[in-house]
Amino acid sequence: MPSPNAIILIFDTLRADHLSCYGGQVDTPHFDRLAEHGTLFESAFAAGPATPISHAALYTGQYPSENGVTGQYLQLPENVPVMAEWLQKRGYDTYGITGPAKMGSDWGYDRGFNSMFETYYDLGKRPSKKYFKKVVSDRLVARDFIQTMIKGGRSYTSLKFNVLCEKIRNDLTHPFFALCNVLPTHLPYDPPRxxxxxxxxxxxxxxxxxxxxxxxxxxxxxxxxxxxxxxxxxxxxxxxxxxxxxxxxxxxxEIELLQRWYEASVKYADDIFGRFLEFYERELIEDTILIVTADHGEQLGEKDIWEHSHYLFDETIQVPLLIAGPRVPTGVRRGDLASLIDIFDTVCDLCDLETPNTTSGESLFSDDQREKVFMEYGERDQQEFAQNSNHGRYLDTEQLREFSAGRKGVRTDEYKFVMSSIDEEKLYRIPGEELIEDPEDDMLDKFRKDIKTILGDEFGRWPEGDPSEFELSNEVEKNLRDLGYI
Known part of the structure; x- marks a missing residue:
């Protein structure tokens, strides 16, 4: 049989527990329908709490401490095979659509893609002369412009899906691999009116x-x-x-209002995905693997935290994961643990391709099932974090110490153990992440050894310098500013 196509859709900042197929209170019939077409993983987790960390882990099939991307403003390693490059060298036509610039071409995330659509470069800022030239010359951009002027919404989600569908119909040769990141549930939680x-x-x-x-x-x-x-x-x-x-x-x-706006964003994400799902069901389902996930979730006030990038709590680390297409069991719900580092091996398995010996994941459809998932991020320089981060500048000395710490964690079905670069250790009971006040030493020793074996001793780094130090283009800096990073 011909090799199947593969599509990965990454809904940036989408929490699994808000989808109705995961028991969430937002009615998401299109995500639910995809679950009926394929397999839903109830306990899937990112390898880190931020966009670059999670994407690098997914692209390489390696944990952050292995590939070196333990924070932002770090290059995707050139000496490690990445998924798009691996498939490209095996005859796949490859196409990518970025979300935040943090996972764009400036940091090497275009490697292996024959072409890539980056809104901040391809369209320019809104409004601008470059953008309006695109409105006049490109019917998809014109349609998006009209819809935005009437209903609002700033995430380009509808445009990205339209661009992806047109690219698949008209330009990509079989077999193809496409990856697309969309931002409807990312701050500023601003779906159409x-x-x-x-x-x-x-x-x-x-x-x-x-x-x-x-x-x-x-x-x-x-x-x-x-x-x-x-x-x-x-x-x-x-x-x-x-x-x-x-x-x-x-x-x-105020917290409830922001939570409601996040829910509104989830509903919008489902509706827009529904249009793509109709295209997939009509034209691709027989010969195309579709993987839908998120790079991380979002703290919405729980545990006194907002947004992501901080700590390793389930609200940020647990992600939706749905897979459909050839050779994928239909209508199945899996309760075993899964990690985003398993996606590389899973795509190779479903496409009947060998997997590089550099990955640390395994196919989610192999006979083996995970008993643990691991996650981590690097430590920040406290002074840089205080001076140059929207998050750090308001924190007192003790808070800076806490929020600047690097962390490594291991999670099972029953426990989560987290250790930090400031010599703090915490053991939580799952579900609910209830802190265990007096854990047994033998249990802590076991989890410490697990982390050391898989993630090593070093916490890595998370650069937080002034963006001007990184020679960012005006387009990239505006993109990061619009998303609240700088």
Whole structure:
């Protein structure tokens, strides 16, 4: 039989526990339908809590301490095979669509892709002369522009899916490998206006989105307890550090509003995915593997944390993972543990290709099942973190020490053990991540040995310097600023 195609869709910052197929309260019929077509993994986990860390692990099939990407502003290693490159050398036509610039060409994440679509480079900023030239010359961009002017939404999600479908129909030769990152559930939690209105009926805004731009307003809310200026500071990333420094900076009504807007973003993600799923069911399902996942989740106030990149709690580390297509069991729910580092081996297995001897994962459809998953991230320089990060600048000395620490963790079905670069160790009971106050020494010794064997002793680094030190282009810097990173 001809080799199957393979598509990986990464919904950046999507929490598994918000999808209805995972028991979540947001009705997501299209993710549910994909689960019926294939296999759903109930306990899948990222190898790290941030975009570059997680993507590098998925691309290489290696843990962060193995590939060296333990933080941001770090190059994807050139001496390690990556998935797109591996498939390209075995006859696959390869195509990529980036999300945040942190997993774009500036840090080597274009390696192995014959071509790549990066909105911040290919379209330019909105508005700009370059962008409007694209609006005039490209019907997909024109359609996205009109929809945005009417309904709002800033994530380019609909455009990316349209670009991907057109590329598959017209340009990619079989077999092909495509990877696409979309951002509908990433801060600033700003799906098109009908979705926000559905989740928050007392929120009002101008009838058309372009009026918000002209009037320099983003709406109002009929609730005296909600301070919209604080909501906006969370959305632009500046307020994250203020919340981390003092969780009382947001009151319960404000936290609930942001949670509702995240839910609205999840609903939008499902609807847009539904359009792609129809295309997949109509034209690709017989000869194309489809993998849907996320690079990490999101803390939404739980444990007094907002956003991701901090700690190794399940809200950030657990991700959805659904796989469909040739040779994939249909209508199956798997309760065993899975890691994103297993994706490389799984794609090779399903495509009947050999796997490089550099990966640390294994095919999710092999006879072996995981008993543990591992996760980690590097330590930050406290001074850099305080001076150059939206998150670090509001923290006091002890908080800086805590949030700058690197961490390594191992999780089983019953426990999670986390050790840090500041010599803290914590053991949690699963589910619920209840802290065990007086754990047995033998159990701690076992988990320490597990971590040392798989992840080593070193915590790696997480550069947090001034973006100007990294010679970022204007387009990349704006992209990272829009997403609240700088």
């Amino acid at each position: 009908p979705y926000k209105k559905q989740r928050c009926s007392n929120y009002s805004r101008p009838r058309w989105f372009f009026l918000e731009y002209l009037l320099n307003t983003s709406g109002d809310i009929n609730n005296s307890e909600i301070r919209l200026d604080r909501i906006r500071r969370i959305e632009d990333g500046e307020g994250i550090g203020q919340f981390l420094a003092n969780p009382d900076w947001l009151n319960n009504s």
